[in-house]
Amino acid sequence: MTSLGRVLENLKYYGWLTLGAIVSVLLLTVANALTPQLFRRGIDQGIAPQDLSVVLVTGALMVGVAIARGLFNFGQSYWSEAVSQGVAYRLRSQVFRKIETLSFSYHDQAQTSQLLTRITSDIEQIRTFVGTSLIQVISSVVTLVTIATILLIMNWRLALITLAVIPLAGALLFRFFGQNQPLFGQVQERLGDLNDVLRENLLGVRVVKAFARESVEQTRYTQMNAQLVAVYIKTLRAIRNTFPFIFLLSNLITLAVVGYGGAQVINGAFTIGELVAFNAYLLFILQPVLLIGFAAPVIAQAAASADRVYEIVDAPIEITNRPNAVPFTQCGGRITFENVWFRYPGAATPALQGVSFETRPNELIAILGRTGSGKSTVVNLLQRFYDVTKGAVRIDGRDVRDFDLESLRSRIGIVFQETTLFSGTLQENIAYAKPDASLDEVIEVAKLAHIHEFIRGLPEGYDTIVGERGVGLSGGQKQRIAIARTLLTDYKILILDDSTSAVDARTAAQIQADLDGIMKARTCSAFVIAQRISTIKAADRILLIDHGKLAACGTHEQLMRTSPLYGAILESQVSQ
Known part of the structure; x- marks a missing residue:
């Protein structure tokens, strides 16, 4: 994850854009937190006592909050995408500058296809992480903290049941990262090998046709393609072994909240509006957990890609100027x-x-x-x-x-x-x-x-x-x-x-x-x-x-x- 930290250092060059994305996230969280409270108010103060004016006012407020949520969500997506494009631009330029300055000894041993994959596919993986997954994780963490605080204030006993899903899901995700990050690096390696076969055939198409080797090259490409698919299948199996358990946990928690909260409503310790609001908050707290879960493979892929990109950036330049190097302007011929x-x-x-x-x-x-x-x-x-x-x-x-x-x-x-x-x-x-x-x-x-x-x-x-x-x-x-x-x-x-x-x-x-x-x-x-x-x-x-x-x-x-x-x-x- 050290390489991802180096990627995030690039955010300082896009301070205003990053600030716009973070502010949008905070405002969106506030708008999301207000929505269940409006439900509670509409039910307990409008529908239950049959006060139409409260229902109408609450409905108007909910429309306003919905519009605000749409605007803040757009702002979050727009600013984060702008930041991701900037980071990708800097990384592409940084890698290309390094490739141009690396010594012949590096290029003698490096595969062209691997270099192309790193400056295209790997950087695109990083851009996706910065533009989508990173903002999802930030938004999810802010939402979890905000909603957890509200739930504890509303009903701490029911809140503890709800929040039990977070450490359990976190443990599953931590295990997923630890066991499967190298697997995502293999995906990029196999993609580079496949691109190498493609590059050779594009450059040597005349030789292939001259010796009637089309079928042989098709077989070779198919084999490399099959190896890439096999690694992808392994990543899908890793996801399969983790995320169904997270979904099961979320369903069990929902069942527990409805059962316990319904009993409290029957006993008069909880209103129907509060139970509806609490159930709505439950969706808001489960959604971030799922978003973090969905972001986990992307983060693992981005971490592997960042390692590959910074392998080039950190490669030593063997031929450099000595201290106090002098310009070569005159030549006597000896x-x-x-x-x-x-x-x-x-x-x-x-x-x-x-x-x-x-x-x-x-x-x-x-x-x-x-x-x-x-x-x-x-x-x-x-x-x-x-x-x-x-x-x-x-x-x-x-x-x-x-x-x-x-x-x-x-x-x-x-x-x-x-x-x-x-x-x-x-x-x-x-x-x-x-x-x-x-x-x-x-x-x-x-x-x-x-x-x-x-x-x-x-x-x-x-x-x-x-x-x-x-x-x-x-x-x-x-x-x-x-x-x-x-x-x-x-x-x-x-x-x-x-x-x-x-x-x-x-x-x-x-x-x-x-x-x-x-x-x-x-x-x-x-x-x-x-x-x-x-x-x-x-x-x-x-x-x-x-x-x-x-x-x-x-x-x-x-x-x-x-x-x-x-x-x-x-x-x-x-x-x-």
């Missing part, structure tokens, strides 16, 4: 890897083992190696997507961990191997890192990336809307848009991570020739990660990475003479 070791979180073996090298100003460095050799890891450490396990990465002699993280990354342009495009126009995608860029600037970098002619041939040109994840564009077209996007940034260091792998060899050679000139003119240092040796022959130096180690270093000609591994890779590519 990038040094000093005995760098790195192991990915959860990995059994290091991705890099004792890698050491140093670049010279305006040098074009190519990084070559087989798949999984550690090529991309080298540049990931340069941008501090991860921090080294041992050793140091330096720029002009200063450890990259001493630089302000935002300024460091904003001055390093990178084109990833896997291209990601966002919803919007082609112009907006190219200008993603520089939204205020003019169309002329966008066209200039598009020409350098050899994508301008393609865009110009589209009916809408640069205003063409990009489909979801770039659907409708080829892999090569998406890569060239990504290259143009990076060239538009104010980079000092440029990294091309196998950025022309989806482009035909001729276009790749043209792009690489243009980029070579750009990198010489605009950068202090440049790195090209490649699979094909043909695209990196012109590099000033080639770093050959093998099983996380720097196996060789030199120009194309030097490596041809001295590195058997380099020769083997070249031979395998030529033979293809």
Whole structure:
């Protein structure tokens, strides 16, 4: 329940709305408390002595109280719903901000579907609790205290019989919470797993259809769906084992009140109006108990959801600015890897083992190696997507961990191997890192990336809307848009991570020739990660990475003479 307490701390940001809801609850309780007294007055002073004027006046007052109850009930619902929407807004923003700042190591291990479930379904569970269940519980507690006081004043003996239901129902609800809260957490876990299967099939629908695996995926989804339903059934069984006993208690108490109160009316110790009023109060005191009972599963669900949400909020951010971090503004071009070791979180073996090298100003460095050799890891450490396990990465002699993280990354342009495009126009995608860029600037970098002619041939040109994840564009077209996007940034260091792998060899050679000139003119240092040796022959130096180690270093000609591994890779590519 600690996480729910943290949720409720958000109410301080909506003080007036919360106050409006609480005032509405108090006024509604007063209106509810007056209604049975009007019944008593109408019966004892109007109907029994046959005084029509008292009956009419009492009826008018009851109409007025009914209208007031409707208004206060509306106010209670409106203000509480407004508060719940505000709390949900803050939580969604808080979780999204945290997801954006979490390190790559967290995202490497976190399931996307679970993150989506927590920021949508779990927060909706919390919103329902704040908007409905919380106000129900507050209203029920205020009503219980108010009505209990009135009953004790009217007839303390009969009141004690009535109030006996409260501790008994409370014990049942306490047992319900203690035994079943983990069960509601399992519901959200199973929902996340189901969403994971759905996400995979939506993203991989072409693969599913290409291999005619529709029936297999339907079976897998059905199985996950059945597991979710099974957990839901368990929660229903938990509710079944608790709430029928609460209903039974309420019925027994009603029977006892009617029997004992009726005997007192016959003996003249109680009037008929007082018995009717007391019976009406009995409904008012049983209703809060039932409302708390109905709110119990929602509270348990919200508590489990709050735990899941705050797991993200409280997740440690591994890559942060050091105290007194300095901005990265100038780059002389000397990038040094000093005995760098790195192991990915959860990995059994290091991705890099004792890698050491140093670049010279305006040098074009190519990084070559087989798949999984550690090529991309080298540049990931340069941008501090991860921090080294041992050793140091330096720029002009200063450890990259001493630089302000935002300024460091904003001055390093990178084109990833896997291209990601966002919803919007082609112009907006190219200008993603520089939204205020003019169309002329966008066209200039598009020409350098050899994508301008393609865009110009589209009916809408640069205003063409990009489909979801770039659907409708080829892999090569998406890569060239990504290259143009990076060239538009104010980079000092440029990294091309196998950025022309989806482009035909001729276009790749043209792009690489243009980029070579750009990198010489605009950068202090440049790195090209490649699979094909043909695209990196012109590099000033080639770093050959093998099983996380720097196996060789030199120009194309030097490596041809001295590195058997380099020769083997070249031979395998030529033979293809």
